[in-house]
Amino acid sequence: AQKITQTQPGMFVQEKEAVTLDCTYDTSDPSYGLFWYKQPSSGEMIFLIYQGSYDQQNATEGRYSLNFQKARKSANLVISASQLGDSAMYFCAMRESSKGSWGKLQFGAGTQVVVTP
Amino acid sequence: GAGVSQTPSNKVTEKGKYVELRCDPISGHTALYWYRQSLGQGPEFLIYFQGTGAADDSGLPNDRFFAVRPEGSVSTLKIQRTERGDSAVYLCASSGGKGSSYNEQFFGPGTRLTVL
Numbered sequence: 629a630q631k632i633t634q635t636q637p638g639m640f641v642q643e644k645e646a647v648t649l650d651c652t653y654d655t656s657d658p659s660y661g662l663f664w665y666k667q668p669s670s671g672e673m674i675f676l677i678y679q680g681s682y683d684q685q686n687a688t689e690g691r692y693s694l695n696f697q698k699a700r701k702s703a704n705l706v707i708s709a710s711q712l713g714d715s716a717m718y719f720c721a722m723r724e725s726s727k728g729s730w731g732k733l734q735f736g737a738g739t740q741v742v743v744t745p
Numbered sequence: 746g747a748g749v750s751q752t753p754s755n756k757v758t759e760k761g762k763y764v765e766l767r768c769d770p771i772s773g774h775t776a777l778y779w780y781r782q783s784l785g786q787g788p789e790f791l792i793y794f795q796g797t798g799a800a801d802d803s804g805l806p807n808d809r810f811f812a813v814r815p816e817g818s819v820s821t822l823k824i825q826r827t828e829r830g831d832s833a834v835y836l837c838a839s840s841g842g843k844g845s846s847y848n849e850q851f852f853g854p855g856t857r858l859t860v861l
Contacts, residue, residue: 673788673836673852714791716820719787721823731776731840733850735787 631655632720632736640742641710648695649705649739651720659725663733664694668716670693676718679703707741715743746770749853751837757859758827766856768823770839776800777820778838778850779812788836794820795841827860834858 633652653662663677679687679694687694695704707708707714717740723734750769758764759830770777775794790804802812809827814820824831834857840852841842 661850665852670854671834672854673838673850675849675851678848721787731778731793731795732790732804732848733778733780733788736792737785738787 631734636739640739642662646708651703657726658725661723663721664705665719666716710743751853754821755857766804768820768837773842776841780836782834
């Protein structure tokens with residue numbers, strides 16, 4: 629079964645607008661972490677933001693915020709004030725901590741974001 | 746040093762050959778990870794090391810794949826009897842250690858493997 633689902637294969641967003649990228653996850657592990665990575669056309673994976681399952685507050689990092697809805701098992705990424713440099717592939721990932729493999733990230737299929745002037 | 750480095754950046758080989766892919770993690774990082782990314786897909790976990798030992802190798806697809814990290818820094822991913830289906834970008838990442846969280850995995854630029 630798919631652990632991470634990203635239903636939006638691609639999105640266009642205008643510069644300076646906000647964009648929300650959807651991510652739902654599937655786990656029975658009470659302790660887990662959720663991650664977002666950016667992959668520009670150069671290919672390198674860039675860490676954006678992390679949310680732990682026990683964190684009470686939604687994570688924020690600059691223009692990135694994670695809308696964590698635990699009951700719905702969703703972890704959407706919000707990018708505010710989009711810039712042309714935000715054009716990239718965005719991946720949601722999960723780590724299930726209780727199984728003893730805290731290093732294993734499971735990634736979704738990604739969402740391609742194109743920011744237009 | 747700087748970031749995670751991987752060599753070679755590109756590798757073309759023939760079906761049935763043996764290949765080695767190298768990863769140099771960020772200095773001081775204790776954990777090292779290997780992923781494989783096929784075209785149009787997210788990275789797929791292969792194996793990770795904590796120090797010299799493989800903490801989880803559940804993602805290695807079969808016994809043709811093997812990875813080592815003998816001194817707890819550089820790692821080599823070894824693929825025997827390569828098949829066309831092994832063609833992908835192989836990503837390495839590292840994390841953890843003094844002043845560094847295990848949450849953020851720092852990725853290298855990848856090795857693009859093409860099996861003809």
